[in-house]
Amino acid sequence: MFQGGIVYFIDSVGNGLISPLASQSTGIQWGCNGINISGTDDFYDGEENTGLIIANCADRPIAASICDELSLNDYNDWFLPAMYQMTYVCSLNSILNIGAGYYWTSSSSGSELSAICCLHSSAEANMCLISG
Numbered sequence: 001m002f003q004g005g006i007v008y009f010i011d012s013v014g015n016g017l018i019s020p021l022a023s024q025s026t027g028i029q030w031g032c033n034g035i036n037i038s039g040t041d042d043f044y045d046g047e048e049n050t051g052l053i054i055a056n057c058a059d060r061p062i063a064a065s066i067c068d069e070l071s072l073n074d075y076n077d078w079f080l081p082a083m084y085q086m087t088y089v090c091s092l093n094s095i096l097n098i099g100a101g102y103y104w105t106s107s108s109s110g111s112e113l114s115a116i117c118c119l120h121s122s123a124e125a126n127m128c129l130i131s132g
Contacts, residue, residue, distance in 0.1 A: 004072030008092055009085075019089050019096055020078070023103070024066050030104050030114040031062030040108045046082035049106030053080070063104040083107035 005018040037056045040049045053064035063080050070078040081089065086105045089096060108114045 004075040004078075006096060008089055008096065017081075017085060019098075020070070020072055023098065023101075024070060025061075025063070028061060028063050028066060028104075029059070030108075031059045031064065032057035036110055037108060040106060043083040043107045044085065046085050046106045047079040049082055049108075050079035053106060064106060080104065080106040 003018055005020045007016045008019050009017040031053065035057065037052055039052045042049055050064045050068055053062070054068050057064070067078045067080040070076065072078070083105045086103055089098065090103070093099075104114065
């Protein structure tokens, strides 16, 4: 346990990404259906995507707002991961034990498609796009 979760990635500089130990919501909307939130097509930078979603979507609660407002063990710098960040989390299911299911990411493609990571088993993580 580190800063409210489990470290799942450390870059060459020593900066890390942390996942909470449990999903923070079920059945929540991605948000702002039909609105193209420019810039959220980045599949690597969930922190930037989350900020763009929060700034351009007044709907609440949504997946990005739940992460943005989260406070775990006195840490409140959480964000909704981008597509490839979440795919990496899914690939570590045997360590993180997050369970099979569908998980929103902060990546989107146009006004009608929001990216999610589909975790089908402990060893398989697939990317897919569905209508928001």
